Every structure is written in structure tokens, then in C-alpha cells.
Amino acid sequence: MVELTSVSLTFPPQKARSLRERISRACGVLPPEDGPQAVTALRDMSLRIERGERVGIVGFNGAGKTTLLKVMCGIYAPSSGRIVVDGDIACLFELATGFEMEASGWDNILTRGLLLGLSRAEIRQRMRDIAEFTELGNALDRPVKTYSAGMFVRLAFAVSTAISPDVLLLDEVIAAGDARFQDKARRRLEDMVARASLLVLVSHSMETVRQMCTRAIWLHEGRVRLDGSAAEVTAAYERGA
Amino acid sequence: MSSAAERLGGEPSRAGASAGAPRAGASRPRFGSRQAHLHTVSIAWQLARLDILRRYTATMLGIVWAVLAPLLMSVVIGVVFSQLFGMPLREFLPYLFLNLTLWAFFAACLDSGAIAFLAAEGYIKQIAKVSFYTYPLRMTLAAFFTLLLGLCAVTVVIMVFGGRIGPMWLLAVPGLAAWLLFGFAVCCLSAVLNTAVRDFQYLQSVGVQALFYATPVMFPAALLVKHDLAWLLTWNPLYHLMMIVRVPLLYNDFPEPSHYVASALSLAFFGVAAILAMRMARPRLVFWL
Numbered sequence: 309m310v311e312l313t314s315v316s317l318t319f320p321p322q323k324a325r326s327l328r329e330r331i332s333r334a335c336g337v338l339p340p341e342d343g344p345q346a347v348t349a350l351r352d353m354s355l356r357i358e359r360g361e362r363v364g365i366v367g368f369n370g371a372g373k374t375t376l377l378k379v380m381c382g383i384y385a386p387s388s389g390r391i392v393v394d395g396d397i398a399c400l401f402e403l404a405t406g407f408e409m410e411a412s413g414w415d416n417i418l419t420r421g422l423l424l425g426l427s428r429a430e431i432r433q434r435m436r437d438i439a440e441f442t443e444l445g446n447a448l449d450r451p452v453k454t455y456s457a458g459m460f461v462r463l464a465f466a467v468s469t470a471i472s473p474d475v476l477l478l479d480e481v482i483a484a485g486d487a488r489f490q491d492k493a494r495r496r497l498e499d500m501v502a503r504a505s506l507l508v509l510v511s512h513s514m515e516t517v518r519q520m521c522t523r524a525i526w527l528h529e530g531r532v533r534l535d536g537s538a539a540e541v542t543a544a545y546e547r548g549a
Numbered sequence: 550m551s552s553a554a555e556r557l558g559g560e561p562s563r564a565g566a567s568a569g570a571p572r573a574g575a576s577r578p579r580f581g582s583r584q585a586h587l588h589t590v591s592i593a594w595q596l597a598r599l600d601i602l603r604r605y606t607a608t609m610l611g612i613v614w615a616v617l618a619p620l621l622m623s624v625v626i627g628v629v630f631s632q633l634f635g636m637p638l639r640e641f642l643p644y645l646f647l648n649l650t651l652w653a654f655f656a657a658c659l660d661s662g663a664i665a666f667l668a669a670e671g672y673i674k675q676i677a678k679v680s681f682y683t684y685p686l687r688m689t690l691a692a693f694f695t696l697l698l699g700l701c702a703v704t705v706v707i708m709v710f711g712g713r714i715g716p717m718w719l720l721a722v723p724g725l726a727a728w729l730l731f732g733f734a735v736c737c738l739s740a741v742l743n744t745a746v747r748d749f750q751y752l753q754s755v756g757v758q759a760l761f762y763a764t765p766v767m768f769p770a771a772l773l774v775k776h777d778l779a780w781l782l783t784w785n786p787l788y789h790l791m792m793i794v795r796v797p798l799l800y801n802d803f804p805e806p807s808h809y810v811a812s813a814l815s816l817a818f819f820g821v822a823a824i825l826a827m828r829m830a831r832p833r834l835v836f837w838l
Contacts, residue, residue, distance in 0.1 A: 320836050326748040381677035385832030399677055406671030408596070410603045419599070422592045423676045 310357045310380055310397075310475060310506065315389030317350040317372075317379055317530075349375040350386070351530040357523075359394075362507045364517030364538055366545050367527035373510040374401070376527065377477045380508065395474030395505065398424065402479070403464035404457060413448030413455075413463055414439075420467040434470050441466040441496065443489070458489075465493055469500050476504035480511060514542040585680070592679065593686035600691040615695055616702040619649050623706075630767060639710040643799060646706050648766040650699035651728065651791055656757055657692035658732040662739030663750050670838045681831060685736040692736075693729050700725075707798065720797035720804070727790060727812050730820065737823035741830045744837050764788055786815030 332338040349372045357363055365373045378384045379391065381399040406423075407416055417438055421431040439448055442462045452460065478497070501507050501520065511517050517524055517538055524541035526534040534541050605611045623646040631641040665684040672679060708714070743749050764787050765773060773781050782788045789811035796804040830837075 320833070327746055327752065328748055383674065383677050383835055385835075397677065401675050403675075406675050408599050410607075411599045415595075415599055419592075419595055420676075422588070422595055423672055423679050425588070425678065427588070428591065 309359055309392070309394040310508070311392045312353055312355050312380070313390045313392075315350055315353045315379060315386045315391060316348070317375060317384060318387045319347045319349060321346045349530050350379065353389070353530070353532060355525065355532065355535065357506060357508065359505050361523055362501075362521045363509070364521035364524040364542075365508060365510045365527060366512070366514070366517060366524055366541065367533075371527040372530040373527055374479055375530075377401075377479055377508060377510055380475075381477050393475060396425075397475040397477065398468075398471055398473035399477035400468050400479060403461050403468060406464070407452050407460065409453040410451050412450060413442070413444055413452055416452050416463060417448075417467050420464065421470070424468065424471050426471060438466045438470050441492075462489065465496075469496050472500070472503045474504060475506045476501060476508070478507065478509045514546055517542050589680045589683050590686065593683045593690055596683070596687040597690035597694070600687065601694050604691070604695075612698065615698055619653060619699060620646065620702055620706070623649055626767060634769060634772070636769065643703065643707045643710050643712060644769075644795075645767065647700075647703050647795055647798060648791060650696060650703055651794065652761065652764070652766050652787075653699065654692050654696040654728065654732055655735070655787065657695065658689055658736040659739045659753060659757055661688035661692060662736035663743035663753065665736065665740040666744045666834060666838065673835055673838060681827060681834060682737070685740045686733060688740075689729070689733040689736045692732060696725075696728070703798070712799065713801065715801040717797045717801040717803070721794050724790070724794035724797065724804075724812075727793060727816060730816055731786070731790060731812075734816070734819040734823040738819070738826055741826040741834075744834065745830070760785075760787070764791075766791075783811075786811065786819070789815065 329338065353376070365376060367373050375384065377399055378401075379386055380393065381397050382391075382393075383399070406420070408419055411419070414435075417435065418428075418431055421434075421438075422428070426434075442448070442459075444459060444462065447455070447459065452463065455463070478501075507520070509517065509520060521538040524536065524538040524545075525532055526541050526545050534544055605615065608614055610617065623642060627638060627642040627645050630636075630645070631638045634641070662685055665688045666673065666681075669684045673681075673684075704714070739753065743753070763781055764785055765782070770782055770788065773779060789808045792808040793804045793812055796802050796808075
């Protein structure tokens with residue numbers, strides 16, 4: 309179960325991050341700050357997602373979809389409001405960041421596994437499966453700084469999908485490697501989704517939302533515009549978009 | 550901000566464990582439990598291990614270099630300063646080498662702390678529910694490893710110059726534990742300050758340098774007392790922390806209880822400051838990166 313009560317999130321304005329700039333502005337050497345205003349990404353949002361639900365989040369770019377996921381899983385703290393999550397939660401976003409560049413593929417599997425909450429024993433147990441899935445072979449012995457972009461994604465994807473959270477938050481369909489690998493990746497993702505008891509999926513593809521979700525929420529400028537069955541909401545979105 | 554959100558901070562609460570069937574997957578330890586703390590240490594150690602490997606396999610001399618460099622520096626400074634202070638080299642060199650090794654740990658905690666969160670940006674923005682203490686701890690553990698290596702070399706130097714290993718050496722163990730905790734606290738503080746204010750680093754390096762010359766690292770503490778600067782010793786936590794390691798190792802003796810009291814008070818002060826800073830930073834950190 310995931311429950312949001314009057315959740316708002318305002319990104320703090322990108323103020324001067326340096327002492328030099330702050331002091332110069334205070335002394336009048338530089339003009340006073342008239343930088344960009346704070347951006348409000350979520351406005352007073354309340355919603356409740358029950359166990360067993362598969363929810364698709366749709367909306368235009370900048371509607372707050374990814375922000376909503378990041379608030380749900382605790383990466384962003386809300387500016388106000390309250391979030392309750394029942395069960396283990398995990399989220400999958402763009403996967404091409406967060407590596408130890410000088411370390412080998414193996415060490416990066418271990419590191420990421422630990423960060424995702426697996427114990428060393430659990431990682432050892434799944435190491436072969438993860439390594440096999442990446443299809444990186446001997447490349448796993450090399451420092452990951454020698455990897456191509458596609459290889460990074462494979463590595464991160466293989467580890468990130470080796471866990472079984474109760475609550476799974478997915479951002480977009482993760483484009484991983486070549487066509488054949490994408491096919492394999494999709495199957496693995498579907499497996500992971502099947503193991504989770506609650507799914508929240510952000511997608512621009514109405515097709516995917518209709519296929520994978522039972523319920524859909526249309527976000528617009530940080531508010532819920534429409535909340536209903538996947539068929540109903542995707543149809544309305546397609547008419548509106 | 551409502552009180553509920555404040556309490557939740559960056560961690561959505563988990564109302565009760567999952568009531569469903571036993572899960573095949575990760576059963577993550579509950580936040581704040583002993584198990585969760587152990588897991589934090591486990592992640593930090595894995596990251597620190599990679600840092601250590603990278604540091605010592607990148608150069609040809611590797612680990613030897615880490616010990617050799619401060620030793621060479623101690624010899625050069627030792628020869629000059631022992632003349633200046635009129636202290637025999639065989640007394641002054643082990644003193645200097647030990648002090649520099651401890652100081653290097655303190656400086657490393659501050660310096661690497663400054664980039665602790667910045668270097669982990671990819672993890673912080675992507676993976677939920679990792680304690681933010683993981684990243685400063687990673688830096689502290691790597692620096693502590695170097696400290697232990699340095700102490701091995703210090704031991705050799707002490708024995709070469711006629712010192713002996715006695716039972717009092719065991720007293721250095723709680724002393725080093727205090728250094729580890731102190732290093733962790735200042736590393737957390739450095740991490741928060743330097744992430745919030747990006748050019749704090751410059752101010753910090755000037756401060757560390759000033760502190761270096763105010764602390765009896767390269768000169769005997771008695772020199773300060775002689776010049777009516779004893780208060781510089783009284784109020785310097787590093788002096789007391791150095792004494793609780795130095796006295797057992799160099800003189801095979803009990804440190805004055807006052808050094809333990811002062812060290813404990815410093816630890817409490819910096820520990821509380823670090824906890825408060827981390828708590829303040831937790832909901833904001835991701836926006837600072």
C-alpha cells in the first residue's frame with residue numbers, strides 16, 4: 309500500500325552555491341539575485357494505491373511523473389504532506405549513472421547489489437545469474453570505465469532487476485542494449501513486475517499502460533487530472549493529447 | 550512543513566512489515582535497526598575497499614609508497630627540526646612520524662569528506678533507502694586503513710630507535726577507536742558543509758593549515774607551554790586525541806586521565822554536531838547535488 313496525503317514538492321530555487329558569490333552579492337559587488345523562481349512539481353496531491361494494483365502514470369513532459377516516483381520511494385522529501393509506504397520499495401530509473409569507474413564489473417555488481425539492500429550472501433547466490441544475464445563475459449573482469457554505454461546499462465539493469473520488492477516503481481521502458489537484449493530485458497522486467505505486489509509505472513506509451521496496468525493516473529502540472537481505469541484514462545489522454 | 554513530513558524526512562515510513570507470503574527477494578532490514586546499521590557498514594566497507602584498491606594499485610610502488618612518503622618527509626623534517634629544538638633525533642623522529650601519521654588521517658577525513666556526497670551523486674539520485682552516513686563512512690574507513698598501515702611503519706621506526714613494545718601498547722587501541730569516531734564525525738561535517746556551500750573547501754584548507762601549526766605535530770608540546778600558550782593545548786581536541794595514542798606507543802605509559810576526559814568531550818561535541826548536520830541535510834541533500 310502506498311498512500312500520499314496532501315503531498316507537495318517545491319524544488320528549492322537554484323541559489324548561489326558558493327560563498328564567493330553570496331559575499332559578493334551581499335557587498336553589492338554583484339547585482340542582487342534575481343535567479344529562477346522555485347519550481348513546484350507536485351501540488352497538494354493525495355492518492356492511495358492498494359496492494360495488487362498496477363498503476364500507470366501518464367502526462368506531458370514536466371507534469372511531475374518522475375518526481376512523483378522519486379517522492380514515493382524517498383529520494384525526494386516532500387515539502388509538505390505525508391507519505392506512507394507499506395512493504396519493501398524499490399525504484400528503477402535511468403540506469404546509466406552510479407558506477408565505480410575503476411572497479412571491475414564484478415565489483416560493481418557487488419556494490420550495486422549492496423546499495424539495493426541485498427546481503428553479501430544473497431549477492432553471491434545470484435552472482436552467476438546476474439553475470440549470465442549481462443552477457444558481458446570476460447568484460448566483467450575489466451574496469452567498467454572501458455565499457456560502452458550499452459554495457460553500462462546491461463550491468464545496472466541485471467543487478468537492479470535481481471531484487472524482489474513488494475512495491476516497484478518503474479520509470480519509462482528502460483532501453484537496454486540492442487534489439488535482442490531489449491527483448492530479453494522486457495521479459496526479465498515482466499518477471500520482476502509479476503513478483504511485486506504493487507506496481508507504479510511511468511510511461512509515455514499508452515499501449516504499455518493498457519497492457520500492464522489496471523489503473524492509470526493522468527498528471528497535469530503537478531496535479532491529478534484524471535484517475536480511473538487504465539482503459540478510460542489512456543483513452544481520455546489520447547483524445548486530449 | 551507539516552510535522553508528519555518532518556518526521557518522515559527523506560524516508561517514507563514503513564507501516565509494519567509486509568504481511569504477505571515469505572518473499573523470495575531482498576528482505577531489507579528495517580530502517581534504524583541494528584541490522585540496517587550493519588548493512589550500512591557493509592556497503593561503506595565495500596566502497597572503501599574499492600577506493601583503497603584503486604589508490605594502491607594505481608602506482609608502481611603501490612602500498613609501499615603510502616608508507617615511504619610520510620617516512621621520508623619525517624626524516625627530512627626530523628633532521629632539521631631536531632637541530633632547531635635541540636632534541637636528539639632518536640627521540641624526535643618517532644615522535645614526528647607518529648604525529649604526522651595521525652594528522653594525515655585527520656586531514657584525509659576532511660578532504661575526502663568534502664567530496665563524499667558529490668562522488669556518490671549517481672547513487673543518491675537513483676537508489677532509495679541508502680543511509681546517507683554510508684558515504685562519509687566510506688571515506689573514513691579508507692583513510693583509517695591508511696592510518697593503520699602508517700602505524701605499522703611507525704612501530705618499526707620506534708623499535709629501530711630503541712623503543713620497545715610493552716603491554717601499555719594495548720592502551721593505543723581505545724585511542725585509535727576514538728580517532729576513528731572523531732574522523733567519522735568531522736568527515737560527516739565536512740561532507741554536509743562542502744555539499745551545501747561549494748567553495749567551502751578553500752576556507753577549510755586554510756583552517757586545517759592554521760590548525761596544523763597550532764597543534765604540536767612538528768614541535769614538542771612543551772614549547773607552547775614555555776611561551777604561555779598552554780591554552781592552545783587545552784582547547785585543542787587533536788592534542789588530547791594525539792596524547793591518548795602517543796603516550797602508550799612512545800613512552801609505554803598511561804596517558805593522563807585529563808586527556809581521556811577531553812577526548813571524550815570532544816567526541817561527544819563533534820558527534821552531536823555531525824548527527825545534527827546530517828539530520829538537517831537529509832531532506833535537502835538531493836537538491837544540493
